[in-house]
Amino acid sequence: MRKPDGKIVLLGDMNVGKTSLLQRYMERRFPDTVSTVGGAFYLKQWRSFNISIWDTAGREQFHGLGSLYCRGAAAIILTYDVNHPQSLFELEDRFLGLTETANNDCLFAIVGNKVDLTMERDTEGGEKEGPASGKVGSCVSTKVPKQVQPEDAVALYRKILKYKMLDEREMPAAEQMCFETSAKTGHNVDLLFETLFDLVVPMITRQRAEESDQIVDIASCKTPKQTRSGCCA
Numbered sequence: 001m002r003k004p005d006g007k008i009v010l011l012g013d014m015n016v017g018k019t020s021l022l023q024r025y026m027e028r029r030f031p032d033t034v035s036t037v038g039g040a041f042y043l044k045q046w047r048s049f050n051i052s053i054w055d056t057a058g059r060e061q062f063h064g065l066g067s068l069y070c071r072g073a074a075a076i077i078l079t080y081d082v083n084h085p086q087s088l089f090e091l092e093d094r095f096l097g098l099t100e101t102a103n104n105d106c107l108f109a110i111v112g113n114k115v116d117l118t119m120e121r122d123t124e125g126g127e128k129e130g131p132a133s134g135k136v137g138s139c140v141s142t143k144v145p146k147q148v149q150p151e152d153a154v155a156l157y158r159k160i161l162k163y164k165m166l167d168e169r170e171m172p173a174a175e176q177m178c179f180e181t182s183a184k185t186g187h188n189v190d191l192l193f194e195t196l197f198d199l200v201v202p203m204i205t206r207q208r209a210e211e212s213d214q215i216v217d218i219a220s221c222k223t224p225k226q227t228r229s230g231c232c233a
């Protein structure tokens with residue numbers, strides 16, 4: 001198997017839908033999942049590049065493994081559940097610290113999943129039923145007002161850049177890197193992964209160019225003229 005050219009890692013609390021997002025993207029379906037143990041990865045070919053996408057366990061007992069999975073990551077997807085504010089707080093409290101092992105120029109995406117369970121906000125700031133809502137003709141809606149707003153995710157993104165001492169002007173804009181998704185309906189799932197692939201590919205190309213600059217071409221190096229040694233000239 002060819003070595004992956006770049007690595008993307010999904011992090012976030014248990015049950016937020018990391019495995020479901022990855023399966024929706026890679027397998028185009030929304031199967032039943034079981035809580036992840038350790039981690040697992042998929043390989044995605046994007047143009048001529050091989051990108052590994054790592055799914056990690058959100059359960060506390062596997063927390064120590066997180067920084068191992070993040071080692072050398074080009075991008076990290078910090079995932080929360082739009083219906084559980086605690087899952088957004090956990091990203092800052094528990095998961096951000098795991099990303100120290102990622103590349104220095106690692107990109108961050110903040111992803112609020114399970115948006116299919118929520119009502120959309122209307123223009124007056126009230127709530128209205130989302131397009132993929134309940135059944136037609138049904139008077140009972142199971143949808144709830146969204147608990148975490150996109151602005152909260154944008155604020156976290158900006159905080160992360162500050163924490164990592166990254167210049168906001170040199171990084172992708174918060175609006176480009178904060179997503180609301182549904183692994184169930186597929187809403188924004190392709191957009192999320194493919195935005196990241198398109199951002200990661202130039203980083204890989206740049207890294208390769210830097211590496212090849214550092215390679216010394218031994219054959220072209222001139223060796224000093226050899227002299228015969230001896231006691232009599």
Ligand SMILES: Nc1nc2c(ncn2[C@@H]2O[C@H](COP(=O)(O)OP(=O)(O)OP(=O)(O)O)[C@@H](O)[C@H]2O)c(=O)[nH]1
Pocket residue numbers: 012013014015016017018019020021031032033034035036037056057058059113114115116117181182183184185
């Ligand atoms: N309605 C809805 N349910 C979802 C969505 N994504 C995931 N789920 C459900 O949420 C539960 C947890 O999903 P997982 O993908 O296993 O969550 P996880 O983040 O991988 O959890 P861990 O592996 O324990 O860290 C499952 O019952 C999924 O079917 C979504 O977008 N909408």
Ligand SMILES: [Mg+2]
Pocket residue numbers: 018019020033034035036055056057058
């Ligand atoms: Mg999982």
